[in-house]
Amino acid sequence: MTGADTPRELDDHLFRRESGRMVAALTRIFGVHNLALAEDVVQDAFVRALEAWRMRGIPDNPAAWLMTAAKNRAIDVLRRERTARTFAPEMGRLLETEWTLSPAVNEAFEVHTIRDEQLRMMFSCCQPSLAEDVQVALILNILCGFSAGEIAAAFLTSRAAVEKRIARGKKTLAASKRLFDLVDTDFVSRLDSVQRALYLLFNEGYHGSSPELAVRSDLCAEAIRLVMLLREYPPSDTPATSALAALMHLHAARLVTRVDAAGELSRLSEQDRARWDRRLIDQGLGLFDRSATGNELTVYHLQAAIAAEHVRAASVADTNWETIVALYDHLQRLAPSPVVELNRAIAIGERDGAAAGLAALESIANRQRLAEYPFYHAAVAELELRLGYGARARDHFAAAIEVSRNSMERRFLERRVRECELLAPSS
Amino acid sequence: MRSVTINRPFQGATMSEFIYLYRTNDAERRAAMSAEARQQSMQAWLEWMRDLEAKGHIKNPGNPLGTEGRVLRGKVKTVTDGPFVEMKDLVLGYSVIEAKDIDQAAELARGCPMLAGEGSVEVRPVAPM
Numbered sequence: 001m002t003g004a005d006t007p008r009e010l011d012d013h014l015f016r017r018e019s020g021r022m023v024a025a026l027t028r029i030f031g032v033h034n035l036a037l038a039e040d041v042v043q044d045a046f047v048r049a050l051e052a053w054r055m056r057g058i059p060d061n062p063a064a065w066l067m068t069a070a071k072n073r074a075i076d077v078l079r080r081e082r083t084a085r086t087f088a089p090e091m092g093r094l095l096e097t098e099w100t101l102s103p104a105v106n107e108a109f110e111v112h113t114i115r116d117e118q119l120r121m122m123f124s125c126c127q128p129s130l131a132e133d134v135q136v137a138l139i140l141n142i143l144c145g146f147s148a149g150e151i152a153a154a155f156l157t158s159r160a161a162v163e164k165r166i167a168r169g170k171k172t173l174a175a176s177k178r179l180f181d182l183v184d185t186d187f188v189s190r191l192d193s194v195q196r197a198l199y200l201l202f203n204e205g206y207h208g209s210s211p212e213l214a215v216r217s218d219l220c221a222e223a224i225r226l227v228m229l230l231r232e233y234p235p236s237d238t239p240a241t242s243a244l245a246a247l248m249h250l251h252a253a254r255l256v257t258r259v260d261a262a263g264e265l266s267r268l269s270e271q272d273r274a275r276w277d278r279r280l281i282d283q284g285l286g287l288f289d290r291s292a293t294g295n296e297l298t299v300y301h302l303q304a305a306i307a308a309e310h311v312r313a314a315s316v317a318d319t320n321w322e323t324i325v326a327l328y329d330h331l332q333r334l335a336p337s338p339v340v341e342l343n344r345a346i347a348i349g350e351r352d353g354a355a356a357g358l359a360a361l362e363s364i365a366n367r368q369r370l371a372e373y374p375f376y377h378a379a380v381a382e383l384e385l386r387l388g389y390g391a392r393a394r395d396h397f398a399a400a401i402e403v404s405r406n407s408m409e410r411r412f413l414e415r416r417v418r419e420c421e422l423l424a425p426s427s
Numbered sequence: 428m429r430s431v432t433i434n435r436p437f438q439g440a441t442m443s444e445f446i447y448l449y450r451t452n453d454a455e456r457r458a459a460m461s462a463e464a465r466q467q468s469m470q471a472w473l474e475w476m477r478d479l480e481a482k483g484h485i486k487n488p489g490n491p492l493g494t495e496g497r498v499l500r501g502k503v504k505t506v507t508d509g510p511f512v513e514m515k516d517l518v519l520g521y522s523v524i525e526a527k528d529i530d531q532a533a534e535l536a537r538g539c540p541m542l543a544g545e546g547s548v549e550v551r552p553v554a555p556m
Binding site (some may be wrong): 016053056145 | 458460461465472
């Protein structure tokens with residue numbers, strides 16, 4: 001304990017963040033087939049930290065303290081088990097003798113090594129043989145230190161389902177001889193999978209099912225942290241990575257107004273733009289500028305461009321809907337989906353009026369695929385309401401409630417039904 | 428060692444010393460817990476300790492005990508090796524507390540986050556000379 005006047009505090013989520021870093025470093029030493037051992041050593045470091053800090057107070061550099069505890073424990077394990085187990089093939093024979101044991105362990109915990117090992121872990125979690133929901137669960141568990149229960153709460157799924165995903169993923173990981181090699185020939189295609197998984201992770205935070213703002217911003221923050229890690233390594237710092245990072249920042253800037261503290265959704269037109277996070281917007285626009293190099297135009301570029309139009313506008317009316325419609329057109333050509341068409345129709349409704357918007361909604365190809373998507377029915381209802389068809393709008397909001405996915409969506413839609421009834425009392 | 432003389436509302440009253448022995452078992456100690464939950468448990472401890480300190484009850488925040496050790500027994504001086512981590516009842520550490528009497532010392536221990544799980548706090552007076 002030092003004589004500092006104000007007691008030191010722990011950074012928010014310090015343990016969770018350090019968990020991902022320590023597992024990465026320890027996997028370098030133990031090998032990916034000993035992932036469970038690496039996780040045990042991390043748990044042990046946390047137990048020791050808790051026992052020591054609660055009586056002696058938080059040390060000057062808690063992250064370094066945890067790393068040292070993990071290192072010491074790793075050295076114990078290596079000494080005890082080096083004849084019984086095989087460790088990482090990359091370590092060669094360095095772990096066999098005391099001459100090289102400690103230096104090899106120390107090296108694994110150096111900042112640049114940890115960064116590379118986190119990247120290798122991230123790339124390993126995104127093996128094409130694993131389903132995307134497994135990839136995302138693995139990333140959250142291993143790299144972000146989320147427990148199965150915490151992931152289940154964030155995704156509104158059962159803990160058992162998440163545990164199954166994690167177990168399946170870890171089995172695949174443990175069966176691979178080593179972590180993904182960053183100089184591997186399929187680096188480029190694997191990078192696509194990593195970007196996609198981080199995009200899904202972010203979306204779960206931004207559009208997702210948890211009604212808790214804190215949970216959702218945690219997911220967004222983790223996705224941003226990992227995408228920024230990709231940017232630190234030149235081969236993965238591609239224009240698409242910058243575009244993905246830009247779109248995450250620009251959306252995250254609006255999260256506080258999209259879901260309020262009470263867990264209520266709000267419409268774009270209701271949001272207080274003064275509360276959008278200026279710092280995230282500036283970072284996002286900077287990243288968006290940097291993404292505009294090379295000749296690759298990805299879905300991330302287009303979505304970042306749309307988000308940039310929204311943050312640049314002072315209000316819904318002031319928004320450049322012309323450009324946004326054009327961007328959705330482009331997106332629809334690049335990655336056609338009914339949800340893109342839905343958003344395009346909403347933008348047309350803003351540009352050309354509600355009737356044109358409704359016509360665009362009705363002309364969506366594969367419209368039946370949106371039948372289970374509450375915001376399709378809600379979009380129809382919003383435009384009908386604008387045209388004064390209160391009763392029809394109410395019916396469409398009611399249809400949206402039928403397929404709503406959580407209580408937050410349901411409460412939002414119920415509020416809109418009540419607002420319709422004020423305009424057009426039912427007979 | 429942290430100075431604890433800054434705030435002594437009980438100064439003047441006769442204060443006695445007590446030891447808190449924090450006990451748990453190995454299963455509890457190693458129970459699976461998410462990183463975030465551990466951090467919250469840490470936070471709860473710090474708040475509890477700071478509260479006791481602010482009220483002038485901490486004579487010495489004490490120390491955690493390592494889990495390795497030896498036990499010597501009897502005239503033949505049998506030495507049993509640690510670690511004690513397999514033990515059902517493991518002393519994790521201690522703090523030295525100042526309180527009016529054992530009742531107050533026990534009352535103060537009620538807030539100990541150790542009690543959130545299967546752990547226990549043993550409150551023992553430091554016997555007067």
